[in-house]
Structure formats: structure tokens, C-alpha cells
Amino acid sequence: MKIVVVGGTGLIGSKLVANLGEQGHELLAAAPSTGVNTLTGEGLAEALAGAAVVIDVSNSPVFVGDAVLEFFETSTRNLLAAEAAAGVSHHVALSVVGTERLPGSDYFRAKVAQENLIEKSSIPFSIVHATQFFEFVRSIADSATDGNEVRIAPVRFQPMAGDEVAQAVGRVSVGRPLNGRIEIAGPEQSRMDEFFRDALAALGDPRVVVADPHARYFGAELDDRSLVPGDDATLGQIRYRDWAARNAA
Incomplete structure (x- = not known):
């Protein structure tokens, strides 16, 4: 069947396509870059012609302010309207574990708005909530850096490999629509500041990780349950230390 991956040239999208x-x-x-723009609608009708499934793994180029909400609402409205016109039978979206628990974040509020639009549309849907990806460890540390210190909240953290995110989203996309959500996460849970302390040390990064209960994540303060899934989450098998060793090699 024909499957359109929106954001198909990015980290998760390219893995899904393959x-x-x-x-x-x-x-x-x-x-x-392939002639399909969900913000303007350019190329959407042509791309979706004959498609049975659309997987949206696109992301906003900015994570704060009104622009992030505008991106997700405009893109999702345009995409859902084009899907309805094309007769698409399954809309799959990648979202984030804890989205509904972080109203203090512009980014997470925008993701909630995206999910609300999907739920209210006429298109059968599945939403996959994933924890953070291993691939973004360094960029998260960079965004939390103040001088030589990386300020990280001492809360539970359960990241996963991008390969396993793509595998999970792919399985959902070729199945029956859930008309609901599932959660996916990595196999190991640890304290976020301890995870980053170990990860940066393994990278030879000299920055000092400081446990800061008020450290913000995408603009929001965290509690111990903000970023981890429920007990019924589907867990991956790739551990961070194995992933890091493989990627270093």
C-alpha cells in the first residue's frame, strides 16, 4: 500500500521510509525539500493521491512562542483536510510521552493542540507517544548549559533509540487504527541528572552536570512523573550504553 511519511527526510522519517x-x-x-509543504499546502494533494496511510513525524523548527503552536495547528489542519479529500484511511502521528503533563511548555501545549485536531477529524488515527531519543542527548545538554554547568532536573528519565521509535511507529502504521494512543519507551529508567552525568562523561565532555529541581525542559519545570510512561508502555530493547558504543564505533 502507499504510505506517505510527512517529515520523511528527518531522523525518524528516513528510518520509516527505509x-x-x-x-x-x-x-x-x-x-x-521533496516539494511537499504542509504549511502552505504545496504538493499535498499530489503526494496523498492513492495513499492509504499518512505518518506525520514532522517537527516545528522552533520550540517556543506562538510560532510552535502556529506550526502544528496549520500543518495538521492542512494535512487532515488533504487526507479527507484523498480518502486516506489511517493517520499516524508521533508525539511525546508526558505531553499532557507539561502545560507550562509552549512546545507541549502545541503538541496537545495537534493531538486534539487529530482526534476531532474524520480520519481514523493512531498517536504514538515516545520518550526522548538517544540521538538528542548532546543537544538537550547544550540547551541546559550555563557556563560549564549542565543543569538537569533530578527526575525519572527513560529515553530510547531512534531505530526503535521508527520500528514502533511503523508497526502501528500498517495495523488497524487505534483511534487512541500508545506509549513507547526505552528499556531502562534512571534519574535524569545521573543519566546525563554518565552520558557526557562517556563522550569525554568536561561539563559538570548539576541536579537542579527547577531546571526547565522545553520551558517547563518537571516532576518525577513528567517524562516517563505508564506501566503498560511498550519498551524497546536497546540500552543507551550499547547504542553509544555502537555509534562511537
Whole structure:
């Protein structure tokens, strides 16, 4: 069947295109660089013609202010309208574990707005809530850096490999629509500041990780449950130390 991956040239999208293509599906990577723009609508109708499934793994270029809400609402409205016109039978969206628990974050409020639009549309849907990706460890540390200190909240953290995010989203996309959400996460849970202390040390990064209960994450303060899934989450198998060793090699 034809599957359109919105954000198909990015980290997770490119993995989805490769994985699902190997399974024999017809894949189209939709992104501005391939002539498909969900903000303007350019190329949407042509891209979605004959598609059975649309997977949205696109992300806003900014994470704060009104622009992030505008991105997710405009993009999602345009996409859902084009899907309805094309007869798409399954809309799959990648979102974030804890989205509804962080109203102090512009980014997470925008993700909630995106999910609300999906739920209210006529398109059968599945929403996959994933924990943070291993691939973003360094960029998260950079955003939390003040001088030589990396200020991280001492809360529970359960990140996962991008490969396993793509595998989970792919499985959902070729199944029956959930008309609901599932959670996916990594196999290990640790304290966030301890995770970053170990991860940066392994990278040879000299910065000092400081446990700060008021440290912000995407603009919001965290509690101990903010970033971790419920007991029924689907867990991956790749541990961070194995992933880091493989990628270092």
C-alpha cells in the first residue's frame, strides 16, 4: 500500500521510509525539500493521491512562542483536510510521552493542540507517544548549559533509540487504527541528572552536570512523573550504553 511519511527526510522519517519500503510498501517521503509543504499546502494533494496511510513525524523548527503552536495547528489542519479529500484511511502521528503533563511548555501545549485536531477529524488515527531519543542527548545538554554547568532536573528519565521509535511507529502504521494512543519507551529508567552525568562523561565532555529541581525542559519545570510512561508502555530493547558504543564505533 502507499504510505506517505510527512517529515520523511528527518531522523525518524528516513528510518520509516527505509523500513517500510523493505516490507514492500510504496513509500513517499514528504518534506519541503521533496516539494511537499504542509504549511502552505504545496504538493499535498499530489503526494496523498492513492495513499492509504499518512505518518506525520514532522517537527516545528522552533520550540517556543506562538510560532510552535502556529506550526502544528496549520500543518495538521492542512494535512487532515488533504487526507479527507484523498480518502486516506489511517493517520499516524508521533508525539511525546508526558505531553499532557507539561502545560507550562509552549512546545507541549502545541503538541496537545495537534493531538486534539487529530482526534476531532474524520480520519481514523493512531498517536504514538515516545520518550526522548538517544540521538538528542548532546543537544538537550547544550540547551541546559550555563557556563560549564549542565543543569538537569533530578527526575525519572527513560529515553530510547531512534531505530526503535521508527520500528514502533511503523508497526502501528500498517495495523488497524487505534483511534487512541500508545506509549513507547526505552528499556531502562534512571534519574535524569545521573543519566546525563554518565552520558557526557562517556563522550569525554568536561561539563559538570548539576541536579537542579527547577531546571526547565522545553520551558517547563518537571516532576518525577513528567517524562516517563505508564506501566503498560511498550519498551524497546536497546540500552543507551550499547547504542553509544555502537555509534562511537
